[in-house]
Amino acid sequence: MHYRRAPEHPFPAALDDAYAVLVWAHEHAAELGVDPNRIAVGGHSAGAGISAAVALRARDRQGPPIRFQLLNEPGLDDRQETWSQRNFTDTPWHDRDRTSLMWGHYLGSGQATPDAAPARATDLSGLPPAYIAAAEFDPLRDENIDYAVRLMGAGVPVELHQWPGTFHGSQAITSADVSQRQSAALVGALRRALAA
Known part of the structure; x- marks a missing residue:
């Protein structure tokens, strides 16, 4: 899906767009030939962060049920306080400076909230099961792992993979x-989640 992008459209434009798609898909599931109880959200990088925020919003608003989160x-x-954020400052394609620029x-001019930055959420209970993939040499690695651990601590089923030798976007x-193994794992996780 295409959502409005920053900087022309800062938060919450992308989240609003993604959540509107979730609501629309749920309301039109029969027309689409989709089981409304088997809808997943997912993405890569910023899109994965927005997907995590959509899951939080759906839970908090008692919105459409989400079967699964696929967060790559x-x-x-x-x-940006983790070890990987402080130390992976010159990694390929995505580094600390790019992360800072992206968040800016x-x-x-707004403040970060859990709707914008899901790691800021204090309560992760009641969220859908998740598959979280992290790259070894990615500034985002440690926040990905921490989020997975926090989800597990809140009783959410999580499958976590940290792919050795990879960097953000190396897929x-x-x-x-x-x-190829990363892509197969993503597809496999989604198939298992939606087949259950």
């Missing part, structure tokens, strides 16, 4: 064996 290298925490564009190198 999600951007979850604007504070996304938040605009785009589709000829790499590890990229």
Whole structure:
């Protein structure tokens, strides 16, 4: 799906758009030939962070049920306080400076809230099961792992993978064996979640 993007459209535009799609898909499930109880949210990087925020919003608003969260290298925490954020400052494609720039564009002049940065949520209970993938040399790695652990601590079923030797977005190198395994794992997790 395409959502409005920052900096032209800062938070909450992207979240509002993604949540509107969830509501629309649930309301039109019969027309789409979709089981309204088997809808998943997911994405990569910023899209994965927005998907996590959609799950929080749906829970808090008693919105449409979400069966599963597929979060691939999600951007979850604007504070950038983890070890990986402090140390992966010059990694390929995505580094600390790009993360700072992304959050600045996304938040605009607004303040970070759990709707914008899901890692800020204090209560993660009642969320749908999740698959979370982290890259070893990614500034986002530790916040991905921490979010997975916090979900588990809140009673949410989680499958967590930290892919050795990878960096943020390296899955785009589709000829790499590890990229192929990452893609297969994502597809497999989604199939298992929606088949159950």
